[in-house]
Amino acid sequence: MRRKIPPLQTLVCFDAAARHESYTRAAQELALTQSAVSRQIATLEAFLGVALFRRTRHGVALTASGAAYARQITKRLEAMERDTLDAMAHQGEGGSLALAAVPTFATRWLVPRLPDFALQQPDVVVHIETRTRPFLFADTEFDAALYAGTPAQVASWAGTRALLLMHEDVVPVCSPSLLQAHRIKGKTATPAAIARLPLLQQSTRPDGWRQWFDAQQVETPNARGGPRYELFSMLAAAAAHGLGVALMPTMLVEDELARGDLVVACARPLSGERNYYLVTPDRGDARPLLAMFSDWLQGQASAAA
Secondary structure: OOOOOOOHHHHHHHHHHHHHOOHHHHHHHHOOOHHHHHHHHHHHHHHHOOOOEEEEOOEEEEOHHHHHHHHHHHHHHHHHHHHHHHHHOOOOOOOEEEEEEOHHHHHHHHHHHHHHHHHHOOOOEEEEEEOOOOOOHHHOOOOEEEEEEOHHHHHOOOOEEEEEEEEEEEEEEEOHHHHHHOOOOOOOOOHHHHHOOOEEEEOOOOOHHHHHHHHOOOOOOOOOOOOEEOOHHHHHHHHHOOOOEEEEEHHHOHHHHHHOOOEEOOOOOEEEEEEEEEEEEOOOOOOHHHHHHHHHHHHHHHHHO
């Protein structure tokens, strides 16, 4: 059966023109003439029987139908590009997985363990992009997500199922030089001594330090004070350079602790509100490759625990 699909070149021209809302800039991007782009758009509009652009005083603008079509076509072209890159890289035998992941967990915990997965599945390629918030799997090409969140956040992620990988315990860490500069003797400081040190904040967890001090029954008016960093990787780097004490999950600073760049400033961990999950679309036809990766991931999480 012949598919009712317009020529690919017309779709590529439409995608570029829609993104720029300009035939001239689309032509520059595609190394074509403006008239060539205009002809391709006219061909596509004739094929669809729908006006995609309207003329304005400054050029062209998408119609409502054109904007809706552009959103769909852009996703399809991106998917085709990824499939083409996979084929060019000879990834057809074992397949590939596309993961969304919180950045620091992916960089510091997952990636160092991926060589083990590669040894077991040498023909499988794992692609990783960063995402920190829930999303609709139907609007993306992701197979799964590695997500850090509270049980309530995971439960409210519509159309998904979640596999708990590990709980998150946080502990104060800092550079050894910071303890020396504040003349703190012994291997670790007391909670009261921590309260007198400069505190580094994680911007998405503004109450982290307050919760830790409350658990230690120490009052400090500065629990929310200090510079804020968006990512745990930034927080770890700031702590290692002596800027203050950071409240970090130990699994995300394993290398720094092993090298001595960071030390545990106070050996009183606190169970965090967030856990780490493997989130997948709630479908009955789960891919065998995804199930295999899930089993491997559970094994790695159990070993780390």
